[in-house]
Amino acid sequence: MKGWNGKILWVDLSKPESKILDADPSLLHSYVGGRGLAAKLLWDNVPPGADPLGPENVLVIAAGPITGLPGPSTGKLVVAAKSPLTHGYGDGNIGTRAAVEMRRAGLDAVVVKGVSEKPVYLYVEDGKAELRDAEHLWGLDTFEAERRLLEEHGKSAGTLIIGPAGERGVRFATVMSQEGRSGGRTGIGAVMGSKRLKAVVFRGSRWPETADPEGYMRTAREAYAELREKPAYRFWMRQGTMAAIQWSQENSVLPTRNFSEGVFEEADKINGFAMEMAKVEQRGCPNCTMPCGNVVLDSEGAKAELDYENVALLGSNLGIGDLPTVAKLNRLADMWGVDTIGLGAAIGFAMEASEKGLIGEKIEWGDADAALSLAEDIVARRGLGEVLSRGLAAAAAEIGGEEFAMHVKGLSITGYDCHAAPGMALSYGVSPIGAHHKDAWVISWETQHGRFEYSSEKAAKVLELQRIRGGFFETLVACRLPWVELGLELEWYVRLFNHATGLSWSLSDHFRVADRVLNLVRAFWVREYAAEGKAWSRRLDTPPRKWFESPLTRGPLRGARLDPLKYDELLGKYYGLIGWDYRGVPRRSTLESLGLGFAAEELNARVGLLP
């Protein structure tokens, strides 16, 4: 087996024990890596209906056959589990040295179940794994915990760490690395915390074997060279994803005041140009030559790594137009190990609830001190913060405001307002993890192709993007940004994959894997809902009522809102294309055609499948 290491580390924290086993080659060929591997390992190993914060839930850390090897932005891995936020499939990707070191340590994936009696961290070095005491790290923020781990294990070690948010069970706690790399906003940090697993540290000294080392290195060099020649490269290096603030403002999609508006009157103060004036450093993931981590000094003079999503959700979405203040909120979220997007969404929801008199606390739009205080309460899980720490769906169930709780399936919406973007609303609706832009960021395309239409073409575009972004890149595992932001052709990655593995796949072979993964992920959701006694319906794939009921009141597109009947038709078109029934449940024929007969049998027994 080439490209892959062919090894998976299995850890049971309850016993405790760990063992490294050979991975079944057919598992790797069918699911490739990353999200694909995670979806299959979760399907096989999480007992249906398991408590996401209990010992039965499983944490998966998964790489792919080109992860860590040289090549544009290949230093990423996927963390996954049954989500404590959504109770469905949850994952996230992180660009980190841990991706490289895990592969150099001889692994493709790590599977962790059980609960440790006391805080531990998992240390893996060159095919050996051990659990080490983490009492001295428990309670530390992610920056300090990482500093101590690197002191102990050397600066080249790769780390995945949780902070106080994960330890305390904040349901949108993330996994952090390298003071700004964050992943798993579906609450994977809380899953680690529930297992008393403070960190995972990898060190390795051996590269995975590739089938054609010379061809691989030549292709990687050529791909890097081509990337640098792309016309957008220079500007990307200036602003990275922060350029999207201005882009979204112009397009009336910049989330503003809890997704009430798409334009923010102080956008100029928090956009890419404002960031450029303040930039002190630029950070990137391993193997990346287009680093997107733009670092500024926050209002306390500390370094904070910004990107579009952080600034949109902690800035305009809260009515805060001061970049250093936004940067401070962002840095603290990273230190606490809590999702910056989820934190911004929770505070925005509270601000609107306050405005509408649903809560006694006075938290006004733009009040940075109140936002900071509430953020501290969320992570400490006290008062209103405790309610919000359980996520927007749970919070709305307790205090009301369901119509403006901006989430899909429990996961808060990321940085794009969709009053005037039905395709992007669909992307959020059918994202594999709940509302997230990772899989299908269709808004740029739809702005150019019938912005206000609910067409079959638009549904097809969402699915096409899901295959590329959520399937191809999430299984390889590599970052999508060289392709999507600078236009590096997908074929480069197909070639790298083939050089690494010795296989002769085409892009359509990868898309078949993508379809398999998207369907297995959906099957996991339906299975978990059924096992927990909750009804599955297409309503779950529908964004919140605000976008349908409360039109934009500002900007050039004022008056715009989504049409509920047309959205439902668009959803039906998507279901037809992917092979799901009227409920959004995969059809038996769809599952069987993708080699998912095992899932068809189980789902049929639980919810009854249509042919």
Added chain:
Amino acid sequence: MIRVKYLGFFSEIAGGPEAEVDLEEALVRDVVDRRVLEASGGDLVVLVNGVPASLDSKVRSGDTVAVLPHIGGG
């Protein structure tokens, strides 16, 4: 006067984030910098006064055209 805003890397190609074109009436494609049209192959996002439009949309003096590159949104 028609105002043209260039976003993202288009601002570098056009030599600045904004330009003014002294015409009473024109098509968008006639007021957008040639180099931007060439670099993008015409595959770009056009807004006129903030409303989705195309290179073939008509504009008048007083209008603002925004030309945006496709981005991936992180």
